[in-house]
Amino acid sequence: MPLLLAVLTVLSLASAAFAQSSAQSPRTRQLEELKQLTIEELIGTDVTTASRRIERLADVAAAVTVITGEDLRRMGAMTLPQALRLAGHLDVAQVSGPQLVVAARGFAISTANKMLVLIDGRTIYSPVFAGVFWETQDVIVSDIDRIEIIRGPGGSIWGANAVNGVINVITKRAADTRGTFVNLAAGTSLLGPYAVRHGGRLGDTGSYRAYAKVRFENSHQLVSGADGHDDFDFGQAGFRLESGNNGASQAFVQGDLYTGTTDLSETAEATLAGGNLLGRYTRTYGTHVSTLQAYYDHTYRRVPNQYRGVLNTIGVDVQHQWQVGRNKLVFGGGYRHYDGDDLGDGPGFFFEPRRRMSHRANVFAQDEIRAGQHVFVTFGSKLERNEFTGIELQPTMRARWSTERRSAWAAVSRAVRVPTRFDTDLRFRLPGTSNLFLTGSNDFKSEKVIAYEAGYRRLFSDRLSFDIATYVNQYDDLRTQEVAAGRPITLGNGMNALSRGIESTASAQLAPRWQMHVSHAYSWKEFTFDPGSTDPTRGTSEANDPRHIFKVRSYVVATNRLEFDAFWRYYGKRPQPAVDAYNELDGRVGFRVMPGWDLSLIGSNLLHDRHVEFRAGTAPETYERSASLRSVWRF
Amino acid sequence: MLIAIVVCAAAARPIAQAGGADEANVKAVFLFNFTKYVTWPSTVIGERSPAEIRVCVTANDTFFGLLRAAVQGEDLDGKPLLPVALEGLDEARTCQILYVGNPNSADGKAWLNAVRGLQVLTVADGPLNDETVISFVRDENRIRFDINRAAASRHGLNISSRLLRLARLVRDR
Numbered sequence: 104m105p106l107l108l109a110v111l112t113v114l115s116l117a118s119a120a121f122a123q124s125s126a127q128s129p130r131t132r133q134l135e136e137l138k139q140l141t142i143e144e145l146i147g148t149d150v151t152t153a154s155r156r157i158e159r160l161a162d163v164a165a166a167v168t169v170i171t172g173e174d175l176r177r178m179g180a181m182t183l184p185q186a187l188r189l190a191g192h193l194d195v196a197q198v199s200g201p202q203l204v205v206a207a208r209g210f211a212i213s214t215a216n217k218m219l220v221l222i223d224g225r226t227i228y229s230p231v232f233a234g235v236f237w238e239t240q241d242v243i244v245s246d247i248d249r250i251e252i253i254r255g256p257g258g259s260i261w262g263a264n265a266v267n268g269v270i271n272v273i274t275k276r277a278a279d280t281r282g283t284f285v286n287l288a289a290g291t292s293l294l295g296p297y298a299v300r301h302g303g304r305l306g307d308t309g310s311y312r313a314y315a316k317v318r319f320e321n322s323h324q325l326v327s328g329a330d331g332h333d334d335f336d337f338g339q340a341g342f343r344l345e346s347g348n349n350g351a352s353q354a355f356v357q358g359d360l361y362t363g364t365t366d367l368s369e370t371a372e373a374t375l376a377g378g379n380l381l382g383r384y385t386r387t388y389g390t391h392v393s394t395l396q397a398y399y400d401h402t403y404r405r406v407p408n409q410y411r412g413v414l415n416t417i418g419v420d421v422q423h424q425w426q427v428g429r430n431k432l433v434f435g436g437g438y439r440h441y442d443g444d445d446l447g448d449g450p451g452f453f454f455e456p457r458r459r460m461s462h463r464a465n466v467f468a469q470d471e472i473r474a475g476q477h478v479f480v481t482f483g484s485k486l487e488r489n490e491f492t493g494i495e496l497q498p499t500m501r502a503r504w505s506t507e508r509r510s511a512w513a514a515v516s517r518a519v520r521v522p523t524r525f526d527t528d529l530r531f532r533l534p535g536t537s538n539l540f541l542t543g544s545n546d547f548k549s550e551k552v553i554a555y556e557a558g559y560r561r562l563f564s565d566r567l568s569f570d571i572a573t574y575v576n577q578y579d580d581l582r583t584q585e586v587a588a589g590r591p592i593t594l595g596n597g598m599n600a601l602s603r604g605i606e607s608t609a610s611a612q613l614a615p616r617w618q619m620h621v622s623h624a625y626s627w628k629e630f631t632f633d634p635g636s637t638d639p640t641r642g643t644s645e646a647n648d649p650r651h652i653f654k655v656r657s658y659v660v661a662t663n664r665l666e667f668d669a670f671w672r673y674y675g676k677r678p679q680p681a682v683d684a685y686n687e688l689d690g691r692v693g694f695r696v697m698p699g700w701d702l703s704l705i706g707s708n709l710l711h712d713r714h715v716e717f718r719a720g721t722a723p724e725t726y727e728r729s730a731s732l733r734s735v736w737r738f
Numbered sequence: 739m740l741i742a743i744v745v746c747a748a749a750a751r752p753i754a755q756a757g758g759a760d761e762a763n764v765k766a767v768f769l770f771n772f773t774k775y776v777t778w779p780s781t782v783i784g785e786r787s788p789a790e791i792r793v794c795v796t797a798n799d800t801f802f803g804l805l806r807a808a809v810q811g812e813d814l815d816g817k818p819l820l821p822v823a824l825e826g827l828d829e830a831r832t833c834q835i836l837y838v839g840n841p842n843s844a845d846g847k848a849w850l851n852a853v854r855g856l857q858v859l860t861v862a863d864g865p866l867n868d869e870t871v872i873s874f875v876r877d878e879n880r881i882r883f884d885i886n887r888a889a890a891s892r893h894g895l896n897i898s899s900r901l902l903r904l905a906r907l908v909r910d911r
Contacts, residue, residue: 130760
């Protein structure tokens with residue numbers, strides 16, 4: 104009841120605002136809103152025209168979702184998981200504490216491994232299991248320019264492990280983050296994030312920024328009501344140095360250092376630490392753009408009496424973009440070196456060999472040919488070499504037809520997930536003995552997918568747009584646990600799958616001050632097994648997906664200084680381990696006290712006391728209703 | 739690796755109001771902001787300092803409307819801000835801020851010449867000119883500004899360090 108009252112209050116306030124504002128033209132209204140910004144924010148304001156933006160989205164022959172900086176601000180997102188939750192069609196579930204499952208088009212498991220995730224071009228997925236340790240990925244969310252999510256195989260450009268999609272978190276240029284930013288927040292389930300960032304001029308035309316961020320999350324309850332013992336404390340600091348953009352060349356260097364601890368029980372805690380350094384140089388000669396990028400990444404993870412892992416990664420990539428006549432060419436290559444030392448010093452699992460160095464090299468090329476006035480055809484492929492399966496080919500063929508207000512596209516692609524240490528080197532011991540219970544295998548093959556996709560985008564008017572994408576994916580050589588008498592269970596590739604889905608999005612400006620975005624994803628899959636496969640799990644350790652995911656976002660500008668924003672989500676039930684369907688609502692009331700000072704009251708999981716989002720086999724955690732107060736200063 | 743597929747800031751929702759602002763709106767609000775970070779010190783004893791801050795643009799219907807919306811009703815230290823659409827060169831000499839658009843056109847040069855050596859903050863589009871103190875530049879999808887500190891002192895103006903810090907480029911010659 105109180106919730107219904109709150110919703111009615113919001114709606115009536117909103118309609119009062121519309122009555123008031125209908126006298127003003129949209130242009131003057133925008134001007135009034137711009138006057139509320141500090142001069143630092145004015146420099147960072149995007150002046151791309153709406154039609155150019157539509158043009159750009161229509162230029163993509165793939166299923167794309169973009170979360171903008173404005174979306175992140177409206178929803179009060181202060182951590183990367185909170186940011187990703189907003190993406191239409193993306194399956195985002197909290198498993199325990201800061202640990203997340205992120206998947207697109209299925210295959211959600213606690214070690215979800217079919218998405219390639221990058222921050223500013225640096226891959227952040229761990230080659231140990233091909234997934235992301237989300238608890239160690241943090242950025243100052245207000246310094247994120249946008250998050251681009253491509254659903255569907257991205258193997259031909261992005262490489263292996265982009266089987267079901269690519270997530271690229273792109274932070275703002277240092278030139279756009281001049282000035283000082285301070286974020287203080289406190290709430291019922293976490294203290295922080297406390298963040299400070301300062302940016303300024305470097306030399307004549309360059310820019311720099313430096314930041315520090317810290318947060319303390321409370322533990323969550325288990326279903327039984329007992330304490331989950333997963334308090335999480337995390338701190339990170341970093342910098343970015345950038346040369347000015349003179350149209351011919353640009354370079355930047357950025358780095359981060361982090362450390363954190365996760366409680367595991369009343370007495371034990373896990374330690375995480377790491378850092379990275381990334382540099383990129385871009386050169387433009389007319390229609391030819393060349394980029395060189397190199398990075399180094401170090402991660403350390405220690406779970407007492409169980410695991411200690413150190414991973415050093417070096418990556419170098421070169422890319423050229425070139426418009427030649429009707430051809431838009433993109434080609435290049437890259438090299439990755441992984442040095443992983445994984446010690447299992449507990450009774451459970453270990454890696455054999457303990458230390459492994461991997462080398463991966465790749466070359467790729469793509470050509471988008473203008474075949475007609477409105478028709479573009481793309482051919483591309485990546486060739487990648489890894490030490491387990493040799494050379495892998497990931498080709499793609501795409502076509503699109505675009506006019507001013509409509510575009511349609513179709514694609515066929517092949518992508519692979521190459522073996523990781525989990526697949527080849529993992530060993531499980533029977534407790535109390537030295538007998539192996541489960542083992543990886545050097546014969547483990549790459550998982551493969553052939554994806555057939557199509558989509559359509561339509562802009563009905565300046566106020567209504569629609570986007571739909573559909574896919575049929577054929578998976579081969581998916582991971583299985585093969586049982587045989589007298590041998591430990593061995594990881595193999597005996598499973599295949601066929602999945603289908605439809606993803607649709609509608610965005611509407613319902614009234615001058617009210618915008619809504621609705622998305623729905625439907626997916627269905629079935630597994631088959633190679634003759635001879637003795638896997639008893641029948642695919643339940645590889646996927647636990649809901650059939651339907653609904654997400655709705657509503658943005659209301661009540662006055663120039665007051666905003667009401669809401670985000671509602673529904674996830675259908677997950678089959679095994681069973682998780683009930685759930686729906687939840689997050690809301691924010693934002694108030695600009697004066698230019699340079701914003702206050703927000705953010706409520707999360709408002710509809711129920713607590714709910715479960717995912718089960719990973721052991722006692723599942725619940726996520727409770729909570730509220731946070733956030734204050735942001737910019738000067 | 740880089741964004742090979744999606745080129746630049748492409749919004750998922752192509753709705754006119756969402757996110758992106760109008761270039762002209764942003765410039766009008768910048769002019770309003772400049773009044774806060776520039777001072778016009780009185781240099782001649784006995785000279786009355788102006789009772790108002792006149793923000794002038796050369797007569798251009800749509801932009802003047804935006805300037806008026808940005809500036810009308812505001813004041814700085816008790817002095818009201820007054821938007822002015824200039825008709826003649828003489829009137830330009832009474833401005834505190836003058837925005838000329840293209841500084842290299844015949845008209846632009848004429849306006850800038852008319853206020854040479856006077857305490858007028860000259861603002862223009864495009865790369866820095868000897869006569870303009872602040873120039874708007876387009877940096878990808880943002881409006882930034884460059885500052886010519888030498889021109890500022892020739893016009894007898896003080897520019898706050900906050901504005902200098904935020905400029906893309908500061909020229910001292």
